[in-house]
Amino acid sequence: MAFLDVIFTLLTVKSVLVGLAALFIATWFYRRPRNLPPGPTGWPLLGYFPNLISAGDEYKNLTRLAETYGPVFSMNLGGTLVVVVNSFASIKEALSHPNTAARPPTSFYKKMTEDHGYDNKFTLLLG
Incomplete structure (x- = not known):
């Protein structure tokens, strides 16, 4: 018992x-x-979420970050890792x-499109 008394x-x-x-x-x-x-x-x-929204215009802040870290960079937004691609070529x-x-599809996509039965396939059509 002396050992536990010392630890406590x-x-x-x-x-x-x-x-x-x-x-x-x-x-x-x-x-x-x-x-x-x-x-x-x-x-x-x-994550970086408070810094992103405190600057005001999020688009300009992301463009400034792209100038610092390159056209492809990552950040943590509220515990979610996000990769930002910020140029047409990228x-x-x-x-x-x-x-x-x-x-x-992400949960955000499912909530925004109300397409819950889409069979877990997402097709992006570029025109």
Whole structure:
């Protein structure tokens, strides 16, 4: 019992909170895929979302980020990793690649189109 008493006296609320915060930050950085394009860093839970909306015009902010990080960059928006493609040539190249063709619909797409029974296939028609 003396061993457990020593452990419980060493564990204070402050040390437990610092340990949990360190564990949270380490797992947040560890779970980010290594093959993503470069991009801005953000807050642990909110990502870059507060910085994006605080600038006012989101389009201009994304264009400014494209000047810094290139036409293809990634960011975390509210816990979701997002890859932004910001030039016509990059969009054309990305959509012509077989890995990005016929992507499954996202929950946003399903909510906006009210097309819930679309059989999990999404076709993008470019004219």
